[in-house]
Amino acid sequence: MREKLEEIRAEAERVIAKATDLNVLEEARVKFLGRKGMVTDVLRGLGQLSAELRPVIGQAANEIKTAISNALDERKTALESETSEQRAESDRVDLSLPGRRPRPGHLHLTPTVSNEICDIFRELGFQIATGPDVETEYYNFDSLNTPSDHPARDSHDTFFVKPGVVLRTHTSPVQMRVMEKTQPPVAVVVPGRVYRVDYDASHSPMFFQVEGLLVDKNVTFADLKGTLIAFVHRFFGSDVKLRFRPHFFPFTEPSAEVDISCTVCAGKGCRVCKNSGWLEILGCGMVHPEVFRYANYDYETYAGYAFGMGVERIAMLRHAISSISHLYENDLRFLEQF
Numbered sequence: 504m505r506e507k508l509e510e511i512r513a514e515a516e517r518v519i520a521k522a523t524d525l526n527v528l529e530e531a532r533v534k535f536l537g538r539k540g541m542v543t544d545v546l547r548g549l550g551q552l553s554a555e556l557r558p559v560i561g562q563a564a565n566e567i568k569t570a571i572s573n574a575l576d577e578r579k580t581a582l583e584s585e586t587s588e589q590r591a592e593s594d595r596v597d598l599s600l601p602g603r604r605p606r607p608g609h610l611h612l613t614p615t616v617s618n619e620i621c622d623i624f625r626e627l628g629f630q631i632a633t634g635p636d637v638e639t640e641y642y643n644f645d646s647l648n649t650p651s652d653h654p655a656r657d658s659h660d661t662f663f664v665k666p667g668v669v670l671r672t673h674t675s676p677v678q679m680r681v682m683e684k685t686q687p688p689v690a691v692v693v694p695g696r697v698y699r700v701d702y703d704a705s706h707s708p709m710f711f712q713v714e715g716l717l718v719d720k721n722v723t724f725a726d727l728k729g730t731l732i733a734f735v736h737r738f739f740g741s742d743v744k745l746r747f748r749p750h751f752f753p754f755t756e757p758s759a760e761v762d763i764s765c766t767v768c769a770g771k772g773c774r775v776c777k778n779s780g781w782l783e784i785l786g787c788g789m790v791h792p793e794v795f796r797y798a799n800y801d802y803e804t805y806a807g808y809a810f811g812m813g814v815e816r817i818a819m820l821r822h823a824i825s826s827i828s829h830l831y832e833n834d835l836r837f838l839e840q841f
């Protein structure tokens with residue numbers, strides 16, 4: 504019996520010394536000291552021993568049990584500190600390594616061009632104004648002298664949110680929102696999204712416009728021309744020519760569309776300008792007296808001009824981009840060029 508106990512102790516010491524991780528150690532504990540373990544087995548057999556032998560073997564078995572238990576504890580502590588050292592080693596941070604440089608993004612071409620347009624007008628003394636994308640028919644059409652049966656409404660192909668409420672088809676409604684809140688003099692530019700039921704190479708159902716409005720005493724069409732010429736020369740270059748073509752808008756009278764000499768062929772004629780030498784860039788005119796009436800402005804005292812341009816169109820002309828869809832397909836090979 505004694506010999507057997509010594510064998511168990513020797514084996515336990517060997518196994519414990521060899522254990523390289525905590526799981527193996529736990530297996531050893533179960534094997535020797537567990538409920539069905541080898542030492543427990545011996546202790547359970549004590550009853551069959553003679554009365555003299557019983558206390559002797561019992562004491563020896565308990566000693567071995569304590570010894571194995573201590574050996575397990577010691578090994579456990581050693582293994583635990585080893586693993587924390589290993590962890591410290593693998594987690595070590597090399598402070599001398601260069602950092603990971605974040606890949607900086609940049610603004611999309613459309614807002615970049617919109618900002619550039621607004622900045623030029625800001626230098627000319629205009630302030631920035633904005634209005635809601637979801638707009639009432641009153642602001643989008645009626646107050647801009649466009650009654651419900653007006654033919655100009657057709658060309659706008661409007662998205663209706665519910666009766667009387669639309670996704671604005673242009674930034675012009677913000678003219679009225681500004682005039683309602685301010686007395687002249689007024690000089691604002693309005694960047695923003697607009698929406699039309701329209702989709703092809705040059706049209707997107709959502710696109711951006713920049714609107715302009717200036718109201719004061721003694722404002723003339725010459726002021727409008729001077730401002731737009733200054734803008735075009737700053738944006739496209741001072742060698743670009745402008746042409747004011749008579750046009751119709753319900754909210755301006757007289758109205759005009761502005762063409763610039765083709766930025767690709769300088770007016771000689773090419774595919775981009777369809778051999779005309781000219782590219783249309785915006786609509787403009789003198790604010791209609793009826794619009795002033797809606798704004799409660801005295802049209803005997805004040806005069807004003809307004810203009811509106813499509814941001815994507817201007818970006819496309821400047822960079823010779825063939826289709827507006829390039830601006831909305833999120834192809835980084837395209838977008839990263841700007």
Ligand code: DAH
Pocket residue numbers: 672673674675714715752754755785786787788789808809810811812
């Ligand atoms: N709102 C017009 C459009 O979307 C553009 C425009 C034309 C704006 C003349 C104006 C203007 O302010 O005076 O087609």
